Amino acid sequence: MHAQPLARPVEPLGLAVGREAFREGMSRLGAAVTVVTTDGPAGRAGFTASAVCSVSDQPPSLLVCLNRSASVFDAFSQNGALCVNVLGPDHEALSRLFGGRTPMAERFEAADWTASVSGAPLLDGATASFDCRVVETSTFGSHDVLFCHVLAVRLGGEAAGLVYFDRRYHRV
Ligand SMILES: NC(=O)C1=CN([C@@H]2O[C@H](COP(=O)(O)OP(=O)(O)OC[C@H]3O[C@@H](n4cnc5c(N)ncnc54)[C@H](O)[C@@H]3O)[C@@H](O)[C@H]2O)C=CC1
Ligand SMILES: Cc1cc2nc3c(=O)[nH]c(=O)nc-3n(C[C@H](O)[C@H](O)[C@H](O)COP(=O)(O)O)c2cc1C
Numbered sequence: 001m002h003a004q005p006l007a008r009p010v011e012p013l014g015l016a017v018g019r020e021a022f023r024e025g026m027s028r029l030g031a032a033v034t035v036v037t038t039d040g041p042a043g044r045a046g047f048t049a050s051a052v053c054s055v056s057d058q059p060p061s062l063l064v065c066l067n068r069s070a071s072v073f074d075a076f077s078q079n080g081a082l083c084v085n086v087l088g089p090d091h092e093a094l095s096r097l098f099g100g101r102t103p104m105a106e107r108f109e110a111a112d113w114t115a116s117v118s119g120a121p122l123l124d125g126a127t128a129s130f131d132c133r134v135v136e137t138s139t140f141g142s143h144d145v146l147f148c149h150v151l152a153v154r155l156g157g158e159a160a161g162l163v164y165f166d167r168r169y170h171r172v
Contacts, residue, residue: 030165033087035098036064037113037121038072040079044121045072046107048099050164051143052084060150062130065143070100073144080134081118082148085126087162089171094123095162117151127161129154 014021031050038045051065062084066076076082087095097107113121116131123129132148139145161172 027167028165030163030170033091033095033162033164033169035085035087035091035094035123035126036066036076036082037085037123038076038079038082039115039119039121040075040081042075042078043104044108045075045104046098046121047072048095049084055147060153061135062132062148062150064146064148066146067143068139069142072104076134076146077137077144079120081120082132082134082146083116083118083120083122084130084132084148085123086128086130087123088125088127088156088158089160089162091162092169095164095169122154125156126154127156127159 032052034049034052035046036049036052047066047070049064049066053063055061055063064082064084066073094111097110108121112124114124116122116129118131118133120131122131130148130150131152131154132150134146135149136147137144138147163170163172
């Protein structure tokens with residue numbers, strides 16, 4: 001048997017990777033929808049986030065990617081604490097509210113909240129909530145990546161979720 005040559009002709013892959021092609025591809029990477037909240041000296045704030053990821057279970061940690069141009073950016077970077085609230089199937093309207101361009105008071109009026117250990121608002125009825133302290137921040141492109149130590153986890157009654165895929169919400 002002869003070994004196959006390693007080099008193969010390069011085939012066209014499709015769209016060149018500009019912003020639009022990147023977003024088109026990313027629209028097919030389904031993700032859980034969360035509302036990330038904070039409270040502290042810089043005030044209460046929250047935004048819808050799909051760029052949330054588990055990092056390590058020792059120490060229990062996760063990351064959140066936050067656009068520096070978001071109105072909530074200063075509150076998050078100054079408070080140093082946040083809560084990741086994983087949304088359930090009935091939270092589509094809440095996700096839209098926290099998804100931008102709505103005054104902060106109006107966003108929070110739409111649901112019930114409990115203060116967590118870190119001070120960040122925990123969403124009552126969330127599928128799961130991760131109360132966190134921000135321990136490290138990296139700046140990359142338009143976003144800051146917030147590395148967080150998880151201080152406490154609260155589980156909701158039912159393991160049901162909301163996924164954002166193909167620019168639409170899907171109940172899981
Ligand atoms: N990671 C992020 O910052 C995300 C931001 N969004 C915001 O919601 C708007 C609507 O999103 P879609 O309906 O999904 O349509 P879209 O065509 O704007 O985005 C498609 C996908 O690209 C990614 N994406 C969008 N904007 C991004 C950004 N600034 N940085 C990194 N990744 C980004 C996300 O995975 C998104 O689901 C976006 O224009 C953006 O403002 C939505 C999802 C993730
Ligand atoms: C489904 C969905 C997912 C989003 N995910 C993120 C995210 O992971 N990171 C981010 O910075 N913004 C994300 N956004 C956009 C923010 O929610 C939005 O910029 C934020 O609410 C601030 O908006 P504002 O500047 O009008 O207050 C997402 C929006 C939607 C609708």
